[in-house]
Amino acid sequence: MSSIEKARAELDSLRREIEEHDYRYYVLDDPVIDDSQYDQLMKRLLQLEKEYPQLVTPDSPSQRVGGQVQEGFKPVRHLAPMLSLGNSFDEGELRDFDRRVRAALAGQSVEYVVELKIDGLAISLVYEKGIFVRGATRGNGEMGEDITQNLKTVGSIPLRLRRPVDRLEVRGEAYMPKDAFADLNARREERGEPLFANPRNAAAGSLRQLDPGITAQRRISTFIYAIGHVEGQALPNHYAGLQWLKELGFRTNPEVQVFDHISKVIEYVNSWQQRRFDLPYAIDGLVIKVNSIEQQEALGFTAKSPRWAIAYKFPAEKAITRVEDIKLTVGRTGVLTPTAFLTPVAVAGSTVSRAVLHNEDIIKKKDIRIGDTVVVHKAGDVIPEIVEVLVDKRRGQEREFIYPDHCPECGTQLVRAAGEVAHRCPNTQCPARNREGIFHFVSRGAMDIEGLGPAVVTQLLREGLISDAADLYSLKFEDLIELERFGEKSAQNLLNAIEDSKERPLSRLIFALGIRHVGQTAAKKLAEHFGSLDGLARATEEELLAVYEVGPKMAESIVKWFAQENNIKLLNKLIFAGVNTAHEETSKTSDESLAGKTFVLTGTLADFTRRQAKAAIEARGGKVTSSVSKKTDFVVVGENPGSKYEKAQSLGIEILTEEKFKKLVN
């Protein structure tokens, strides 16, 4: 066997293995390997595909990482219109629906399937010969938008079916789990970006990204609930259809029940009124469908919706309470966040006692005053929010919240940059910023020091045992054992966890430093690109901009951070403590034919996606950057090149046509 045939065979079995694990993880919720074993398989797959870019297939699990940035979304016509459902809001309306169904079926007995109504956005997925070829939004029901590249990044959507089917279109809901939504908004708040109002908007916003790489970072999941079109498969009823979808590899919702009487349907619907708040995703009601396909066909459709199905919608959960106080907290980047403290009240399954107000503009716009009676709800069943002030309830004692001019923690004059909604404390030594910075340093995505939550950090600061994150590494057993709530065992465990954290990858350390605009993904890129903390510290703005994902804001922020004396002190302490500051190279191929060469890609290549071209260059030790400068060695030019082509010509940089490029990487 030639080496390429060997690679092909290995790729084939690797892909099958990864698909099987995806299925077990996403659909059966029963993984048999852990994350690191899975990562190993994926790493091997990516490595082989890097070596043999010509063997990359559109349904390879590697295609989930998010390909080229798109220019827009193509409109697509659905194979059959995507209808919506009629709504019902109470028992009476459900009984009316049942009467209509029975009357039309002239007394036949009827079975109903009841499903959860997932609060996300409707999607349509088309498979040809078992391969995922197109995914679209619902749009206006007739025409949707082609979001195939983004949907490929969603782990629960199979890129290849577990059984061959000639042509299949399925429909379902894409959604963002509640915890992913809360995390995403927390990160956006920290970066001063606008927040998503609810998980549905967050899911829609994530799937309508022109850069699939961004979608890939968002946690989107799916439940498939209908077959839109199928060839060569007869299914007796909807329930059997759902079972079949699961066998094909789709994620279907487990909370589905079949009933033979509307009273039982109503009982089941009511059982979800409170239980729904315990689900890890938001639902806004239930959907009731006639089970038999024959009966569905007999019932048919009105202009807008099927006569054989109806939605039951939960009443919106709201509660009335009082604003007892408004307080400000200072985050690690200095952003001030106002929070309303409320008289505790039950909303959407839990007690709410505070609501984040985000910024001064929101307080002003909603005219929220201390002492006000307000209506609260939970955005997407998760985040408590003040919906409106009941102005009629004012008694004259309410107090307007005056935004301070100075930081409530350190007294420094606050700044509000033009175009930004947030006030910031500019004092890099502000005790609140320092404390929040240490919380971040030890947190899960960062240095991940177990047993070191905000409470313990606050305690250590208060006792004067630490003044910055690096001081954690000089804590002693004798110091800890003296502290309240610490015993011998917990003290030793904490010291061990701190010691372990010294071995974290460089990317974690970079993220842990809390440099504004540097998230986890950027930290990884920076670690790979510069190879050491020292390398990053010395990088100029121009050099930073040469890193694929780094924009001007981030570059400026990094340079500023490393120019601050107290930060350099912190770094020196970390290095002295023995914290790992070097990037560990992942296995490389021996081909170094393009080592030291810098490439820029422009225009569309016929035989490579941008990612494949990049992979081919990197596999040979070369580097790809996004802008042309004197340091660029080659500009690869495809169809419709951009201004980079002209710039390369004016700088006299060697231009490679696709033909020449192929020779170089083959």
Ligand code: IVH
């Ligand atoms: S069935 C022709 N089942 O609710 C009937 N819809 O207006 C197609 N939805 O746009 C819909 N969960 O996005 C169905 N289990 C479920 C659902 C569901 C959520 C959404 C769907 C649709 C809207 C109904």
